[in-house]
Amino acid sequence: MSSLPLITDWAFYAVAIPAVLLLGVSKSGFGAGFGSLAVPMMALTVTVPQAAAILMPILFVMDVMGIAAFRRHFDWKLVRFLVPMGLVGTLVGTLLFKLLDARVVAAIVGVFTLLFLAQRLLFPPRADSPPPPKWLGAILTATSGFTSFVAHAGGPPINAYVIPMRLPPLVFTATMSVFFFVINLSKWVPYAWLGLLDLRNMATSVALLPFAPIGVMVGVRLAHRIQPQLFYRLIYLGMFLTGCKLVWDGFR
Template identity: 30%
Template sequence: MLLEIAAGGWVLLVIAALIVGISKTALPGAATLSVAIFAGVLPSRASTATLLLLLIVGDVFALWAYHRHADWRTLLRLAPAVVAGLLVGVVFLAFADDGAVRRVIGVILLVVVAFTLWQRRGGDVIAPRRSVAVAYGSLGGFTTMVANAGGPVMSMYFLAARFPVKAFLGTAAWFFALVNIAKVPFAIGLGLLTTHAVLIDLVLVPAVLIGAFVGRRIADRIDQTLFERIVIVLTVVGAIYLLL
């Protein structure tokens, strides 16, 4: 598979790996663009597991940078729903084709964005509501299992909870580190995580590391309002891409 990837494909994969690093330490939701690039260069199902390992590498650096800023009450509130969403995602991934996966996730993301903006317009803080945590958690678990696209869903939840930038990034870092590691056995069981995927990732890991350091510099300087707008825009772009 390494030799079958054209030079242009490798350039795109390196760019996607850089985006993974930046998304983990500065701009949650940006990794949706990496999902799109990987799916365009590699076979769709193989791309899911290949990207998963790079996301875990990015998670390590996000934890290094923001582990002390996490809101553990929020994480514990989300946990049961996320596990349920992961299991539903495993079943869905075993039977659905690539087109169905993309369309379902695209619709979910747009609905989540619309709901979050509506909530924020009313000045409401949604995090304490158990029903909302169940909805976001189950959708986040489902979308991250089937296409590594849980970032935008959970970004909308943390955004609606009005977390400051560092608390947002710290809570997201722990959330995705735990969830992505939990996905590895399922990826192996479904036959998606192969030796070829690991070899590709070994080539791309340096790009993830560079992106993570760049993202860390961005996070130290970004304005809260600008940060929130970028998260929303990246989520919408990712959703539209998946639908088209």
């Protein structure tokens, strides 16, 4: 019986395993702050579309575990607003995927992320400041669905809308887990239609799958113990690293 045609390059696994662990922590413990780094990290050794395809089954397992762990903390009213807007973004991503250069998308997301962080640091919101308007939320959430489809980098745009709401950490994490579960589930048919879900990518994904629950379990434990102020500082750090990496990928 022939062996599965998975990727065998050791350099790929040297970056893919830390990327999967980091993605697991972000999916369950720190929203999407660090998770957007996974594809850029893996793209050091494979293309962005291939990295995104390999992560699809892993994301599904992580999303299910995250929903199970935080099932009592969802903000359903916010979820009902976010999900339809995010699906609009995945539809746009499906239609434009073959026309876009992944590096251009990476650069746009990275610049946007760094601008958002600069705005938060230079002009921090007051405690009584209102959350962003819904029209802006709709644009940012659709952008999140689009960038998630192209490079699993949906975290920065959605964070820019939800973070100013100052949700409790568990509510923030739970709500993001539902949002990205639906968004990631909606990608399966388009990814298959685009020819990204081939046997080699899926076999490689299976090889990486055992590392998924490790990252998720670490994230769940942290999310139940971390203080809100530190929680959001870590998200900002993750967004800063993500922004820098995406800008570097886009302009190098």
